Amino acid sequence: MNPVLKLLLEGGSLDTAQMAQVLNLSETEVTRQIAELKAQRLLLGWSPVLNLSDEEAGMVSAVIEVRITPERGGGFNRLAERISRFDEVKSCYLMSGGYDLLVFVNGRSLQRVAAFVSEKLSTIEGVLSTATHFMLRSYKEHGFLIEGKAAESDRLKVAP
Amino acid sequence: MDSSRHIATHVINLPKSGIRDFFDIVARMKDAISLGVGEPDFDTPWHIRESAIYALEKGKTHYTSNLGLLELRRAISKYVAKNYSVSYAPENEILITVGVSEALDLACRALINPGDKVMYHQPCYVSYHPSVTLAHGVAIPVPTFAKDQFALTVEALRAAWQPGSKLLMLNLPCNPTGGTCDQAQVEAIARFAVEKDLLVLSDEIYSELTFEGVHTSIASLPGMKDRTIFLHGFSKAFAMTGWRIGYACGPAPLIEAMMKVHQYSMLCASIISQEAAIEALLRGEDAMKKMRDQYHRRRDFIVRRFNEIGLKCHLPRGSFYAFPDVSMTGQGEREFALGLLEAEKVAIVPGTAFGASGAGFCRACFATGYEQLIEATNRIERHVQGLAAKKS
Numbered sequence: 001m002n003p004v005l006k007l008l009l010e011g012g013s014l015d016t017a018q019m020a021q022v023l024n025l026s027e028t029e030v031t032r033q034i035a036e037l038k039a040q041r042l043l044l045g046w047s048p049v050l051n052l053s054d055e056e057a058g059m060v061s062a063v064i065e066v067r068i069t070p071e072r073g074g075g076f077n078r079l080a081e082r083i084s085r086f087d088e089v090k091s092c093y094l095m096s097g098g099y100d101l102l103v104f105v106n107g108r109s110l111q112r113v114a115a116f117v118s119e120k121l122s123t124i125e126g127v128l129s130t131a132t133h134f135m136l137r138s139y140k141e142h143g144f145l146i147e148g149k150a151a152e153s154d155r156l157k158v159a160p
Numbered sequence: 161m162d163s164s165r166h167i168a169t170h171v172i173n174l175p176k177s178g179i180r181d182f183f184d185i186v187a188r189m190k191d192a193i194s195l196g197v198g199e200p201d202f203d204t205p206w207h208i209r210e211s212a213i214y215a216l217e218k219g220k221t222h223y224t225s226n227l228g229l230l231e232l233r234r235a236i237s238k239y240v241a242k243n244y245s246v247s248y249a250p251e252n253e254i255l256i257t258v259g260v261s262e263a264l265d266l267a268c269r270a271l272i273n274p275g276d277k278v279m280y281h282q283p284c285y286v287s288y289h290p291s292v293t294l295a296h297g298v299a300i301p302v303p304t305f306a307k308d309q310f311a312l313t314v315e316a317l318r319a320a321w322q323p324g325s326k327l328l329m330l331n332l333p334c335n336p337t338g339g340t341c342d343q344a345q346v347e348a349i350a351r352f353a354v355e356k357d358l359l360v361l362s363d364e365i366y367s368e369l370t371f372e373g374v375h376t377s378i379a380s381l382p383g384m385k386d387r388t389i390f391l392h393g394f395s396k397a398f399a400m401t402g403w404r405i406g407y408a409c410g411p412a413p414l415i416e417a418m419m420k421v422h423q424y425s426m427l428c429a430s431i432i433s434q435e436a437a438i439e440a441l442l443r444g445e446d447a448m449k450k451m452r453d454q455y456h457r458r459r460d461f462i463v464r465r466f467n468e469i470g471l472k473c474h475l476p477r478g479s480f481y482a483f484p485d486v487s488m489t490g491q492g493e494r495e496f497a498l499g500l501l502e503a504e505k506v507a508i509v510p511g512t513a514f515g516a517s518g519a520g521f522c523r524a525c526f527a528t529g530y531e532q533l534i535e536a537t538n539r540i541e542r543h544v545q546g547l548a549a550k551k552s
Contacts, residue, residue, distance in 0.1 A: 010454060012529065157186040157187055158507060
């Protein structure tokens with residue numbers, strides 16, 4: 001794996017200068033490699049990981065099972081891409097099993113998410129049905145535990 | 161009344177661990193960056209912890225056999241055969257202990273007669289010498305040197321050998337130097353052990369964390385299984401230091417002798433830890449390799465930085481310790497470490513905490529996150545530059 005990518009995955013929030021130091025590369029080289037990873041569409045971008053069940057985040061999240069009609073030539077792609085373009089949609093996956101798309105949606109309120117489903121999503125031609133499940137509480141977001149351990153480790157400072 | 165008069169003479173004479181007083185100073189200091197630890201920064205992988213919880217739920221709260229759970233001994237037998245090319249019978253050649261430390265103590269107590277001489281290489285883990293002393297043996301240090309990347313050489317062994325030497329303790333890769341021996345060197349040590357009729361105690365706790373080359377266990381060499389006790393555990397590779405779980409493998413009569421001491425002192429290792437250890441061996445390899453890869457990259461970084469700073473540092477081929485030479489600062493290792501802690505709040509451990517031949521060196525553990533390593537090495541650089549400016 002590309003060393004820059006590896007460090008992005010394990011290095012937490014290192015900036016390019018720190019990454020350059022760890023990898024013994026120039027900052028320009030790290031920036032160039034990151035740009036290249038983006039050009040390859042391997043690295044898509046960054047987004048902060050929030051605790052969405054915290055009131056401060058002010059977010060309602062739902063996961064929606066969507067059944068759609070596949071099309072000759074494109075299968076599920078055209079509709080899936082169309083649905084993915086909505087700002088409300090955070091992630092969208094084609095699934096095996098009882099429905100076709102699994103769509104993760106965030107909104108400011110329950111009403112807004114409901115309005116998105118009834119006015120936008122289910123009115124698209126080719127969408128056969130939707131089943132919306134609101135998330136009640138988050139326990140883990142993108143690899144981070146919500147009730148994570150305290151920053152202060154109880155590891156001894158010096159040990160043999 | 162002075163109660164200390166009741167203490168046994170050989171215990172009074174034991175020196176206090178050089179790490180202990182340093183620990184006391186660091187513990188008082190707020191927000192110091194510590195490269196002074198001797199353990200992984202990772203918590204034990206969750207699947208291992210979860211298996212211990214499951215074992216508790218299932219009522220696994222009883223004594224185990226003195227030797228340890230047979231299922232664990234079987235798993236160890238397979239693991240050691242696969243990774244170290246030497247096979248031990250789960251029934252009578254493997255003993256589960258409370259960490260390698262207990263295994264080491266058991267071996268000393270089971271094998272040493274008063275006055276027997278025990279050779280060990282230095283700098284080394286802090287408990288080797290005391291374990292020998294507590295068993296009324298005589299510890300003979302064998303120095304290792306930076307010019308050899310702190311590998312143990314037969315020349316040094318030969319120079320240190322004395323009549324009456326019975327045991328040779330090995331720790332490859334080594335805490336604190338990260339030094340280890342390649343196959344040819346291990347073979348030479350084995351020939352020396354045969355020549356001098358030494359029994360070998362081989363502590364291979366850091367062996368999974370070998371970054372270059374292949375780790376060779378001395379027990380796997382022809383004829384050596386009969387004169388070697390192989391010591392290993394879960395602390396380092398599986399990030400399980402607090403579980404206190406290790407094991408000894410060796411010829412049945414020796415394991416039996418160690419088990420005798422173990423049964424009257426410890427009885428058995430904690431069943432919870434034994435259950436967790438089974439999980440580690442059966443399904444822990446991926447997590448272990450991931451951690452090793454991270455140590456590898458951190459090692460490359462910290463060693464490069466020490467050399468950039470001017471603190472000459474060999475590339476440790478194993479373990480998670482760098483062992484830079486701090487003598488160019490004009491200060492001794494203890495003075496340097498204390499000054500660094502005082503001025504920049506970075507804790508490293510003076511090499512002499514690991515024996516006299518650690519003089520001039522300090523141990524820096526790189527089992528810590530990148531941000532900390534970057535910041536710590538930047539601070540060390542500032543400190544070294546400050547010392548140089550003062551000198552000129």
